[in-house]
Amino acid sequence: MGRLVERIIVLFSWLSGAILLSVICAVTGYLCFKGLKTIGPALIFGSTDPMSALLLRQRVFDGLFPAMAGTLLLVLMSVGWAIPLGTAAGIYLAEYAGVKTKKIFDLLFDLLAGLPSIVIGLFGFSLTLFLNRHVSKELHPCLLLSSIALAFLILPYIIRTTQIALENLPMHNRLTGLAMGATRMQNLVHVLLPQALAGMVSGILLAIGRCAEDTAVIMLTGVVASAGVPRSVLSHYEALPFYIFYISSQYANQQELATGYGAAILLLFICLLLFGLAFVIKKNLPCQVFSQR
């Protein structure tokens, strides 16, 4: 009986893995089937000369270059806001917070993690209205406000992974530096953080993916269908997920729909590139940190 149950569990686990893998294959396969034929310089730069577009000499009207640039800037800015805040909060929770404070903050961060992105978008929109009325009439939905709103969306991922990565370090690792006469700060900076960095980067990876794919937040805070490459952080911008949403809901012909699939492949590729970069950093981090000293 015991053996039968074990076999059923093993079979179920295999099936679950196979289903997951086949879904991934089906989605990427379908995207490639529909959109691969559109992939090429024309999809990105349209009829504009690629070099002129890259050097921002000419604006691209019929390609995805502005949306790609917008997505990349948005991800970098959001992660740029969220990393210092999230890591500091995670370090505080893992290393300094008392039991009661920890419980309260845990609950608050869980609530933040559970907020639907449209609610965060509405918060960003309200913030824009507030700033427009009380700070400057020049402030409108823009790249800067989108990135701040998105940073709130990804904060819980970074906080949690930082906290867990630090809390999961074995006690003997924690005591090693302290027994040598390290202060708590020295132990954190020189012993604990370098060992927890790999885990912390996992949170940043998740955050990058979440930033790159989110549409609800940016729809309410600054993204538009046609804006060109953003000239400043206070201007409107284009983004790949919004372009995919826009094309799939308003396409005029099959050719346009195919560019939507092409955009989806590009978005996946950008995510893959960022993931790859973060993976390389994750693999090499401890050595790099120590070789700098």
Add this chain to the structure above:
Amino acid sequence: MPPSIPPIIQSSVKIRVSNLSFSYNGREILRDTSVAFPEHAITAIVGPSGSGKSTFLMTLNRLWEELPRCTMSGRVEMLLNGVHQNIYAPDCGMEALRRRVAMVFQMPNPLPMSIFKNVAFPLQLAGEKDKRTIRRRVEETLRDVRLWDEVKDRLAGSALSLSGGQQQRMCMARAMILRPEILLLDEPASSLDQKAAEAIEQLLVRWKHHCTILIVSHYLDQVKRIADNVVELRDGQLRIR
């Protein structure tokens, strides 16, 4: 009225523990116990598993304060830099204490950095900036633990690539680089083979001339070979054997 403390060598007491009680998670591990340890000697602490020998060592460098749900009462005095100090007095700096009272753990615990950086780490924590001094002290200490010839060509290599015995000797070098006055060892040879354990025993016998050594050990033959005094921890009480 001072508590009656069983003396070992009354004239040269290095550590004096008075009325020490310690609880972990509500469980009483040490109960109102007093003992004194002599200077420049190896004192072995023996006793049944789980009796609190490692915990007792942690009360001597205040490392237990980093663990959750622990409480302690009593007094621990040490002769450090020629002055008797209550190590739990508010003006006694914890980091300075741990630099004078070094500790080596049961399992070798190299940090994930190079051999050189591992050994130099306590010096850097203590604020030593001069690279030549650091290099000289690392070489001296590695020679002292008889590890220099084995690692001199791969000092920049990872400390994790050393064998268990080499790692533990490196950890001992790391503990000794600040020239502490007291060395606490928590079964340092328990995970090593006989040859590596003997190498560590020889080190301790040499070091006792400039350092006071307390070693937790389960091996009675090892205790017989190296210990000048034996203290047994049983039922929360430390007794001289």
